[in-house]
Amino acid sequence: MTTTNEEVNKGGLLARTTKMQSFWIFVVLVVIIAFFTLMAPGKFATYNNVTNIVQNVSIWAVIAVGMTYIIITAGIDLSVGSLLVFSSVMSAKVMESMGGEGWTTALVGLLVALVSGVAWGLFNGFVIAKAKVPPLIVTLGSLSLALGAAQIMTGGLDIRSAPVVLQDVIGYGRFLGIPAISLISLAVVVIGGVWLHKTRFGRYTYAVGSNEIAARRVGINVDRHLILVYALGGLLCGLAGILSLSQYGTTTIAGQSMTNLNVITAVVIGGTSIFGGQGSMLGTMIGLFIPAVLQSGFVIIGVSPYWQTAAVGAILIAAVYVDQQRRSQVLRGGKPRTKGKQPTTKHPATT
Amino acid sequence: MTAPPETRTPLLEARGLSRRFGSVQALDQADFDVHAGEVVALIGDNGAGKSTMVKAMTGNLDIDDGELLMDGRRVHFETPHDASDAGIEVVHQDLALAPHLDPAGNMFLGREIVRGGILGKLGFLDNRAMQAEAKRAFQDLGSAVRRVDVPIGEMSGGQRQSVAIARSVSWASKVLFLDEPTAALGVVQTQNVLDMIKRVRDKGVAVVLISHSMPHVLEVADRIQVLRLGRRVATFDGRDASVEQLVGAMTGAIEVHDRSRTTDESKGQA
Numbered sequence: 001m002t003t004t005n006e007e008v009n010k011g012g013l014l015a016r017t018t019k020m021q022s023f024w025i026f027v028v029l030v031v032i033i034a035f036f037t038l039m040a041p042g043k044f045a046t047y048n049n050v051t052n053i054v055q056n057v058s059i060w061a062v063i064a065v066g067m068t069y070i071i072i073t074a075g076i077d078l079s080v081g082s083l084l085v086f087s088s089v090m091s092a093k094v095m096e097s098m099g100g101e102g103w104t105t106a107l108v109g110l111l112v113a114l115v116s117g118v119a120w121g122l123f124n125g126f127v128i129a130k131a132k133v134p135p136l137i138v139t140l141g142s143l144s145l146a147l148g149a150a151q152i153m154t155g156g157l158d159i160r161s162a163p164v165v166l167q168d169v170i171g172y173g174r175f176l177g178i179p180a181i182s183l184i185s186l187a188v189v190v191i192g193g194v195w196l197h198k199t200r201f202g203r204y205t206y207a208v209g210s211n212e213i214a215a216r217r218v219g220i221n222v223d224r225h226l227i228l229v230y231a232l233g234g235l236l237c238g239l240a241g242i243l244s245l246s247q248y249g250t251t252t253i254a255g256q257s258m259t260n261l262n263v264i265t266a267v268v269i270g271g272t273s274i275f276g277g278q279g280s281m282l283g284t285m286i287g288l289f290i291p292a293v294l295q296s297g298f299v300i301i302g303v304s305p306y307w308q309t310a311a312v313g314a315i316l317i318a319a320v321y322v323d324q325q326r327r328s329q330v331l332r333g334g335k336p337r338t339k340g341k342q343p344t345t346k347h348p349a350t351t
Numbered sequence: 352m353t354a355p356p357e358t359r360t361p362l363l364e365a366r367g368l369s370r371r372f373g374s375v376q377a378l379d380q381a382d383f384d385v386h387a388g389e390v391v392a393l394i395g396d397n398g399a400g401k402s403t404m405v406k407a408m409t410g411n412l413d414i415d416d417g418e419l420l421m422d423g424r425r426v427h428f429e430t431p432h433d434a435s436d437a438g439i440e441v442v443h444q445d446l447a448l449a450p451h452l453d454p455a456g457n458m459f460l461g462r463e464i465v466r467g468g469i470l471g472k473l474g475f476l477d478n479r480a481m482q483a484e485a486k487r488a489f490q491d492l493g494s495a496v497r498r499v500d501v502p503i504g505e506m507s508g509g510q511r512q513s514v515a516i517a518r519s520v521s522w523a524s525k526v527l528f529l530d531e532p533t534a535a536l537g538v539v540q541t542q543n544v545l546d547m548i549k550r551v552r553d554k555g556v557a558v559v560l561i562s563h564s565m566p567h568v569l570e571v572a573d574r575i576q577v578l579r580l581g582r583r584v585a586t587f588d589g590r591d592a593s594v595e596q597l598v599g600a601m602t603g604a605i606e607v608h609d610r611s612r613t614t615d616e617s618k619g620q621a
Contacts, residue, residue, distance in 0.1 A: 203463060210452060217443070
């Protein structure tokens with residue numbers, strides 16, 4: 001009896017793994033990596049190039065962790081790029097006025113960036129949860145608000161200063177050959193992923209996105225949860241803001257206009273459903289690496305990088321098409337449209 | 352506690368519940384009562400106000416007028432959560448499940464089991480314990496749910512209904528409301544649900560069954576209360592009621608008095 005159950009479970013696990021979008025998108029990533037490795041031997045799969053790719057996705061990865069939570073609740077956050085800019089401007093302003101190149105200044109700067117991000121996240125969350133304005137509209141509004149505020153504070157001119165310790169240790173620093181910024185990002189991703197998949201907070205995030213009414217009926221404080229999720233998104237934008245300031249030594253006011261779309265693209269390619277209730281942190285990370293690897297690979301094999309832009313668009317649409325097919329199957333319950341009996345329902349149907 | 356049911360204080364009692372939706376008087380001075388360890392069927396034709404009545408008694412709907420008593424004390428359920436805290440659970444007609452979560456996840460939604468120690472304080476879930484308990488609950492129910500780790504969106508309607516029923520049965524310590532619980536079920540599962548209703552009653556829980564199936568009602572109900580046009584028009588003893596009587600009372604073809612409360616005498620004739 002026990003062995004039978006375990007066999008069933010094993011089969012189910014394999015079946016479920018191959019049904020997961022993040023599995024197929026991982027296969028796509030492996031194929032892309034293999035392709036470039038073969039096309040550019042000794043150039044693509046090198047320590048320098050790999051480090052470069054990893055460093056390039058690090059800041060987006062921090063934002064994408066929050067975005068994954070938000071999209072799983074069936075929400076969206078278009079304001080992430082502006083929140084990053086606002087946080088780094090606030091932080092740079094405070095650090096500039098404090099002076100000093102040491103850790104004290106840097107830590108105050110970090111705190112200011114985090115608080116700035118959380119404040120905007122709370123604003124987004126409150127308006128979405130309490131005023132019932134759709135997330136798309138709220139975050140489109142705060143995209144303009146936060147960017148406008150940053151431009152007013154600076155007169156539109158980037159602040160090009162950051163404490164030396166930030167630039168040296170965080171921005172250019174390495175630990176065991178790995179960029180410090182990537183290690184910080186990795187820690188955020190791991191904690192964010194474990195929190196999402198293993199804790200009650202994560203479970204409620206899925207439940208709110210899956211069926212908000214069901215969540216309310218069992219007593220989950222849906223409004224509070226949404227506010228917390230957007231606040232988490234804001235917090236991570238704040239962290240991304242100070243990381244960006246450390247890496248580039250400037251507040252990149254004009255440089256973040258596509259950040260929201262790039263991060264959303266990665267999250268969605270990674271299998272997180274824009275309709276909520278479904279998604280994984282691992283998928284998001286794979287979704288981040290596909291555009292980055294394509295960009296790097298095309299440059300190395302001498303193809304115009306514009307192809308990367310087009311290729312990412314195609315992958316995004318293909319990924320969502322697959323997601324839609326799967327969704328419509330799930331919603332039809334025991335009545336899959338074309339594929340006959342689903343592999344997981346091994347017992348007689350009871351309808 | 353040896354007194355006959357008629358003179359005991361009901362576990363849950365509704366007095367004169369009224370609720371109007373626009374021009375529709377969904378509940379019109381409706382009464383209801385159920386005792387511990389008793390199955391009461393709430394029947395009525397479509398639009399008689401059965402689902403509204405259930406919602407009004409479980410914190411899912413505000414009422415315009417009337418009062419709710421538990422053990423003779425006035426209670427007010429602002430939210431479904433308040434009713435849950437009082438030991439009242441509902442299986443809604445629309446089931447209210449999260450399709451992306453698995454049966455165990457749904458069953459424990461809002462009441463998750465967390466791991467021990469520091470991990471538990473951080474909110475880490477003990478999925479193994481929840482799945483084991485869910486599996487046991489489904490077996491107790493004789494349910495067709497064999498897998499507790501597959502999203503229920505991928506399951507049949509009957510299996511989903513089993514999950515919803517198992518969830519409510521597990522948490523109902525005082526009153527269990529079942530709104531058309533057998534609508535999507537096959538013959539065997541239906542019988543399982545009816546047997547489960549009797550078992551839950553024998554544990555001392557009050558069970559309120561809303562159903563269109565008169566044979567099911569007559570099989571399990573100790574008393575049957577009939578709603579028509581938003582008010583209780585009759586109460587029958589489950590042992591000596593017949594399908595003809597019930598249908599007659601539901602449609603108004605038979606004039607009956609609601610004898611459960613003396614003040615209802617005049618209303619029953621209206």
